Amino acid sequence: MRGGARIEPILAVDGLTVHTKQQVTLIEGVTFSIQAGQILGLVGESGCGKTVTSLALMRLLNPQTTDVTGDIRLNGTSIQSLSERAVRMIRGDEIAFIMQNPMSAFTPVYSIGHQMIETIQTHTRCSKREAKQQAMTALEEVNLTDAARLLKAYPFELSGGMLQRIMIALAVALRPSVLIADEPTTALDVFNQKTVLELLERMRATYGTAILLISHDLGVIAELADDVLVMQQGRIVEQADVFDLFDRPQHPYTQSLLAQHLGREAFG
Amino acid sequence: MSLLQIDQVSHVYKRRFRPAQNVLHDVSLTLEAGRCLGLLGSSGAGKSTLGRLLLGLERPSSGTIWFNGVDRHATKRPFQGDVQVVFQDSFAAVNPKLTAADIIAEPLDNFIRLKGEARQQRLVTLIEQVGLKATDLTKYPAQFSGGQLQRIAIARAIAAEPRLIVLDEAVSSLDMVNKRLILALLADLKRLHGLTYVFITHDIKAAEQLCDSFAILEQGRLVGHYPSLTAFDAATDPAVERMRQAKLAVHPRQRTIRKTQANKG
Amino acid sequence: MNTPLPATMIRSRYTPLLYLCALVFIGMAGVALFAPWIAPHDPNLVDLTQKLHGPSSAYPLGTDQLGRCLLSRLIYGARISLGCAVLIFVASLAIGLFVGTLAGYRGGWVDQLLMRLCDGVMAFPSLILVLGLVGIFGPGLKQVIIALMLVQWVYYARMFRGMVMTLKTEAFIAAARVNGSSSWKIIRTHILPNILPPLLVIGTLEMGWAIMDISAMSFLGLGVQSPTAEWGAMIHEGKSYIRTNPELMIYPGLAIMLVIISFNLVGEQLAERFGVSKTMK
Numbered sequence: 056m057r058g059g060a061r062i063e064p065i066l067a068v069d070g071l072t073v074h075t076k077q078q079v080t081l082i083e084g085v086t087f088s089i090q091a092g093q094i095l096g097l098v099g100e101s102g103c104g105k106t107v108t109s110l111a112l113m114r115l116l117n118p119q120t121t122d123v124t125g126d127i128r129l130n131g132t133s134i135q136s137l138s139e140r141a142v143r144m145i146r147g148d149e150i151a152f153i154m155q156n157p158m159s160a161f162t163p164v165y166s167i168g169h170q171m172i173e174t175i176q177t178h179t180r181c182s183k184r185e186a187k188q189q190a191m192t193a194l195e196e197v198n199l200t201d202a203a204r205l206l207k208a209y210p211f212e213l214s215g216g217m218l219q220r221i222m223i224a225l226a227v228a229l230r231p232s233v234l235i236a237d238e239p240t241t242a243l244d245v246f247n248q249k250t251v252l253e254l255l256e257r258m259r260a261t262y263g264t265a266i267l268l269i270s271h272d273l274g275v276i277a278e279l280a281d282d283v284l285v286m287q288q289g290r291i292v293e294q295a296d297v298f299d300l301f302d303r304p305q306h307p308y309t310q311s312l313l314a315q316h317l318g319r320e321a322f323g
Numbered sequence: 324m325s326l327l328q329i330d331q332v333s334h335v336y337k338r339r340f341r342p343a344q345n346v347l348h349d350v351s352l353t354l355e356a357g358r359c360l361g362l363l364g365s366s367g368a369g370k371s372t373l374g375r376l377l378l379g380l381e382r383p384s385s386g387t388i389w390f391n392g393v394d395r396h397a398t399k400r401p402f403q404g405d406v407q408v409v410f411q412d413s414f415a416a417v418n419p420k421l422t423a424a425d426i427i428a429e430p431l432d433n434f435i436r437l438k439g440e441a442r443q444q445r446l447v448t449l450i451e452q453v454g455l456k457a458t459d460l461t462k463y464p465a466q467f468s469g470g471q472l473q474r475i476a477i478a479r480a481i482a483a484e485p486r487l488i489v490l491d492e493a494v495s496s497l498d499m500v501n502k503r504l505i506l507a508l509l510a511d512l513k514r515l516h517g518l519t520y521v522f523i524t525h526d527i528k529a530a531e532q533l534c535d536s537f538a539i540l541e542q543g544r545l546v547g548h549y550p551s552l553t554a555f556d557a558a559t560d561p562a563v564e565r566m567r568q569a570k571l572a573v574h575p576r577q578r579t580i581r582k583t584q585a586n587k588g
Numbered sequence: 589m590n591t592p593l594p595a596t597m598i599r600s601r602y603t604p605l606l607y608l609c610a611l612v613f614i615g616m617a618g619v620a621l622f623a624p625w626i627a628p629h630d631p632n633l634v635d636l637t638q639k640l641h642g643p644s645s646a647y648p649l650g651t652d653q654l655g656r657c658l659l660s661r662l663i664y665g666a667r668i669s670l671g672c673a674v675l676i677f678v679a680s681l682a683i684g685l686f687v688g689t690l691a692g693y694r695g696g697w698v699d700q701l702l703m704r705l706c707d708g709v710m711a712f713p714s715l716i717l718v719l720g721l722v723g724i725f726g727p728g729l730k731q732v733i734i735a736l737m738l739v740q741w742v743y744y745a746r747m748f749r750g751m752v753m754t755l756k757t758e759a760f761i762a763a764a765r766v767n768g769s770s771s772w773k774i775i776r777t778h779i780l781p782n783i784l785p786p787l788l789v790i791g792t793l794e795m796g797w798a799i800m801d802i803s804a805m806s807f808l809g810l811g812v813q814s815p816t817a818e819w820g821a822m823i824h825e826g827k828s829y830i831r832t833n834p835e836l837m838i839y840p841g842l843a844i845m846l847v848i849i850s851f852n853l854v855g856e857q858l859a860e861r862f863g864v865s866k867t868m869k
Contacts, residue, residue: 402766
């Protein structure tokens with residue numbers, strides 16, 4: 056951990072393991088913690104268990120087909136033992152989730168405004184007018200001008216980059232203490248990628264949000280992360296400060312990932 | 324004669340209740356057989372529309388696309404198997420209800436019409452060419468990873484022995500490892516089958532690996548055309564600069580978004 | 589591009605209620621199918637010496653104004669309600685599937701023409717339209733079924749048109765065109781297999797409504813004619829005895845309610861389940 060007194064982590068995960076009922080291990084012994092204002096990168100190839108990890112953190116895995124063991128502590132309380140209702144309130148309130156494909160996060164039949172206001176109201180118990188005001192402010196905070204027009208728009212009228220920014224605006228409005236960003240830039244073009252990463256950084260700097268940044272792109276990790284977890288076949292094989300990781304990778308798998316990443320650069 | 328000649332092509336999308344959208348303005352490009360043209364630009368620049376026009380899925384509002392000396396849109400049947408496509412999202416590009424064999428066989432059955440043993444043999448050859456196993460032929464899309472499924476899509480694209488393949492962001496959603504492998508596979512297949520590619524992408528790094536000429540589209544206009552990698556690397560005009568600037572840091576020391584620096588060493 | 593997770597790995601909210609409703613659902617179907625073996629009496633056997641009796645061991649739910657066994661009539665009524673609902677469902681689905689696929693796939697003036705026709709039908713509340721049609725055809729079960737079919741297909745057509753139009757923008761349809769498949773082949777191998785699964789959902793929801801409509805028609809005396817046992821008709825016949833023997837109306841009313849509630853709940857749960865699987869494409 057970088058300097059200063061050791062602070063209590065906002066999210067602490069200890070020995071998180073997910074098996075299917077057929078005893079196939081999806082992830083095993085995943086242990087990490089994130090503090091306020093920290094960005095933790097989680098890197099690995101597709102299929103290595105990154106998405107299973109994020110679903111397990113949100114308690115979105117089906118208990119009838121998967122077994123989740125290990126401890127997930129959010130602000131000191133274990134969420135494994137909470138009721139389904141309590142977890143539903145925590146999602147969005149305490150942990151927000153940004154996914155790869157922003158298109159699938161919105162229903163095409165309702166306007167952006169309708170969906171934003173509804174979500175804000177579920178979590179803050181405010182009037183519709185206040186919720187709308189919050190939505191407008193949040194949209195402005197992610198540099199989306201003309202918020203009033205956006206609220207009236209339908210998801211299919213907007214580009215992927217725009218929708219991803221709205222997803223972040225929604226996360227900003229709810230002020231969660233932890234944000235899980237699962238491949239937030241993968242579906243976007245290079246120009247939008249940079250904007251989205253800038254917004255995540257702004258959210259961290261302004262509200263002290265702890266961010267778990269899941270990506271297969273070491274460029275994304277290099278831009279934003281403080282510390283990095285490297286995942287291979289469901290296990291964390293290396294955890295290090297981002298500068299140390301890029302300069303002195305310890306595990307052979309990390310070394311090969313970096314060689315490919317840097318090698319491609321040398322190539323270009 | 325060039326294999327592909329795009330001659331002053333413009334395209335307008337008519338929309339109901341809203342003004343028509345002019346997505347391509349007067350684009351002219353040529354491409355020789357056996358080469359790979361990189362079509363670069365941000366999303367909404369008109370790259371994919373140009374791809375759809377090349378494929379024959381749409382007809383340009385004005386201008387002509389000459390393919391192999393023939394006006395691509397003058398014929399009533401533009402789909403002859405000589406122009407094929409690989410899309411970005413392989414899960415969306417295949418019918419989830421069909422097996423890999425059915426998917427790859429679609430162009431085979433429509434254009435080449437092999438029967439029985441010969442057909443099966445061809446399917447096995449194709450799937451092995453893209454680095455998968457013959458036993459994968461009976462699997463369904465949900466049983467493959469994104470990278471594997473993109474290989475199936477490539478096998479489908481080469482099945483009918485096309486001259487030109489439009490690669491529409493074909494590696495953009497793959498992870499780093501798969502991206503590298505698929506780019507290598509595409510380069511191999513190009514050599515092996517003497518293919519010509521139009522590689523539509525926003526990923527400047529991927530384009531530099533595969534392409535030997537580069538065209539940049541901005542808001543439907545061709546703003547730069549570079550006949551070689553060296554010319555592209557030497558280019559200093561603003562459109563290329565903007566693309567370079569959008570690249571993410573390679574190493575945390577070059578990071579620009581996060582201002583923290585290493586506090587040790 | 590995330591590898592889709594198996595549908596079963598995402599948490600879904602199955603409740604015991606769903607199982608209960610499914611049980612009612614299957615139970616009703618069983619009762620309808622095996623009515624002659626289950627019913628204690630002939631549903632149309634008139635025995636005026638036994639009229640308006642309370643429950644007894646011979647007549648578990650008592651008898652009606654003509655001394656017919658209420659339980660047997662309820663059981664045979666299930667046959668008509670469920671049987672006709674299935675018939676209406678299948679027939680209007682077939683028409684709707686054809687029209688909707690044609691309109692959605694062809695687009696242009698074909699689509700405009702067919703959809704304006706649908707708009708015309710949908711402009712009226714369906715029950716009023718059915719009433720009008722039955723007025724033209726004359727009362728009777730057959731006429732009611734035909735009228736319902738003529739009205740119901742519109743909703744299927746609209747829905748299938750929407751699904752076909754969404755599917756048409758999918759990359760795999762573009763790929764199929766590039767690969768030289770004909771429109772007919774594309775519809776057959778790429779579109780139909782992908783729009784049929786949601787049928788299960790819509791089927792259960794719509795059948796509930798069909799049962800309601802048939803009963804409503806019979807209650808108004810336009811559908812099933814006496815002495816045939818049908819729930820709506822039973823309510824119709826029982827309404828003269830509402831003060832003295834309300835159970836004549838209550839039992840068939842409860843049966844209708846039970847079936848419609850369970851159809852709806854099962855449909856809703858399946859819809860939720862389908863919503864999950866839809867993102868798995």
